[in-house]
Amino acid sequence: MNHYVPPMQRALMLPTLKVLMLVQWVVVLPFLRYLPVWLGGVLALVMVWRWRVMHGDMRPAPLWLKVVSVSVGVAGLFASGLTSYTLDSAVALCLLGYLLKSLEVLRRRDAIFQIYLGFFLTGVYLLYHYSPLGALTAIAMLLANTLALHAVTADRSFEWRRGLKYSLGLLGSAIPIMVIGFLFFPRLPPLWTIPNDQRGAKTGMTDELTPGNVANLARDNSPAFRVRFDGERPPRSQWYWRGSTLGAFDGQSWRAFYNEQNRRQWPRGRLPEPTGVGDRYDYTVIIEASQQHWLYFLDWPTSVQADNARILPDGRAARQESLNQAYRYRASSSTRVDWSGENALDWYRALPNSGNDRLRAWARQRYDAVGGDETAFVDAVLDTIRSEPFFYTLQPPLYQGNNSISDFWFGDRRGFCSHYASALGFMARAVGIPSRLVGGYLGGVYNPNGDFVQVRQMEAHVWVELWLNDRWVRVDPTAAVAPNRVELNLDDWLGEENPSELPMGSRVRRGLSMFNQAGLWWDSMQYQWQVLVLNYQDDSAMGLVESHLGRINPWQAAGFMAAFLVVLGVIMAWLTGLLRLPRRLPEPWASLRRLEKRLGEREPGETVRHYTRRKAQEYPDQAEALMSVTTLIENMAYNQDQHSKKSTETRLRHLVQPIKKT
């Protein structure tokens, strides 16, 4: 006697198991570089095990082995430092489960579980990568999982050709739903944000700068932000992108007055915005996730349109939340501004009482030599940098201790922007000129395909601002030591001066003009992706919602999303035939149904006659009426010579009308 096995418990065929294994690789590989190394080892072991089980060389894992594997795996995660509940540890746990699941993927139910988890992990992957390349990877993962789904559910044995055709068809037909979801899914801020990613290193300018401690500036090719100007672009030499202003100096480090620690003490209320008096530029910035609050502007900013961002008195602007995903904002800048707001100049003259004494004395001597003329003093310092053997390098020696700036100035004389800026800032303070360091980026690459300027992390820069003639003046000592650094973009500059210091990608790019074109094209595509996909937001629709319902709290947002999903689900259920809208029953069944509603349900296996007979016993008063109804229904349904269909239907309805419980 053959025993019936429900479909979900049935064993899978060998080709299907192979596909499932392959799909597992496809899903895990993109995560591999974020995971503890030993998890890769687990993957390999599990795969070998599974391969042998599949071919019947080994027995399936017994329960104790599963328990031991899970315990060891979780302990391993703890040991790897994933102790608190973060996105990372959740993902690692999920991946561990996904890998260990293959100890028992032999039946259809397990396979389905693996596939669903694979889909889930695809979604998780998108949290880490939202570049076009990430999207392509995610699509590959989706394809792999639909392929597996086909392999598991197909009646026949698996064939690659048919499987691929099927999965591509499935993905293709999902595109309209994806587009609809993309366009209409309510992106309400409290929920629809990419979770705070603690792992992501903070990039860009920090609130503190200690030039001597930085020996090797990371030459990171990745983009910091991209700018598109509304009209004319400013000339290259003006591409100073301002981020942080470091006004407090303790002898070694420069710190921002307004930093994230003293956020509560920032000036409140509306702040006077600087008035632009030079050439005005309007532009849109898309900034990559930096895990910081600071926004970047063309020097000098005059206004900014970003949520709750204000331009602080020292010329920087912060957003309320830190940038844990790419963000777009608009701003205006002017080449010259009138800083009516500044009134704390003494802060910018403060120096510690001792340290760098030799440089202090040197500066005072120079100041006296030009007769106390501040501008002439600055020129003199810059002249010194130009004429004496100072070197610009990205790999300077370390300068540490209380006399670090002095050591740089009189010692090695090798450094990069922060060293020179720090030295100039120090000397200005030493002679009583208010000074501060400004951190940001210098330069960028204009991309003609996308009409935007791309600024990369490697273009980070520090310069000095001095209070001369009642306004802040930008002075860039780096221009004195390496004038081309200002004029050319960093790739070109390094390529000319110091090719060995170029990052690998740039070196290759420079070598092949074809690559150069492709690189520009790729940057342009990423920009378009950000503009069109990541920052897609129907602001007008959002405004409509807010104006009717006020500010939306998380519960409401969740409610909206749930409603949206329900609507989508109902539509899909209807399209796939899972949900059938109630149809109008034809006569005589409609009358029968009315009868059932009044007198009680009919059993499925009960014929009309049996039913009415039963009801006639329950309600003897209605027996006669029921008898006539029965005859009529039977005649209509089974004896198909009704010449006057309409009149029969009317008669039936009249007969059913008075019948009720008595």
Place this chain on the structure above:
Amino acid sequence: MHDLATVTHHLQKRVRQVISGKDEAVRLAWIALLCDGHLLLEDLPGVGKTSLAQTLGRLLSMEYQRIQFTSDLLPADILGAQIYSRDKGRFDFHPGPIFTQLLLADELNRATPKAQSALLEAMEERQVTIDGEARTLPAPFYVIATQNPQSQSGTYPLPESQLDRFFLRISLGYPDVNSEKSLLKGELGRTHLLDLKPMLSAEQLAFYKQQIADVKASEAVLDYVMRLVHKTRDPQVCRLGLSPRGALALMTASRAMALTEGRNYVMPDDVQAVFPAVAGHRIQGQRSLDSEVLVRQVLDDVDVIAA
């Protein structure tokens, strides 16, 4: 000439003189004959199987033979054989009991499969082949086989393929109190068999038979039949479902049932009335359910009216 409903009524009344309280079984047996189908009576010994078969044969004025199946019965005992005739100096064919119009195969499952299959082949082909010579059986040719429940000792169960050849299978069950009382009083029983007068001629029977094809079956009923058949083929319910031959038998029997009720159209009630007899011996449940329970389950689960 009376219509079939009246005839059926008369028939039931006459049979009551011999066996009482079995009107529905009698009707089903009568339907099997009307539909040119063989009948399998399965029940305990001594509840009136043989009496019913004899009564029907007599009432319908058919030539009647009876074979008692035993474990040492040989095919030749059923079919007949060539026997050397010394007078004529040649082999003469001596037809066996199968050359008749109504054959009662008593306790069919007591015989060995070899003997069983001799009969079962004849049932299907309506001819027998003896020593390479095909011989046609008289028409009409009906078999009413009786069978003891398979749990009883000394039985060879009929294989599924052969059960399918029986148009209907019915069981009689114990008589009710009153019937059994009259039996004990001597008012009933086989002794009264001889008093019975034939009530239908072969021509009359043929006349009623041809009416069956004209009984209307609406879409609604056909759909219901299809749902029933489909249900028996659901692997979650049945291991062995209703064959197309079974489905056809269900429809034909339902038509005949409608006629005996005096209607010229089929209703689900007719289908339900014949379904246990048609399907009971043809389907098998996944779990070893009693066939009666299984059939009941199918009837209960399938909606009479389109879902």
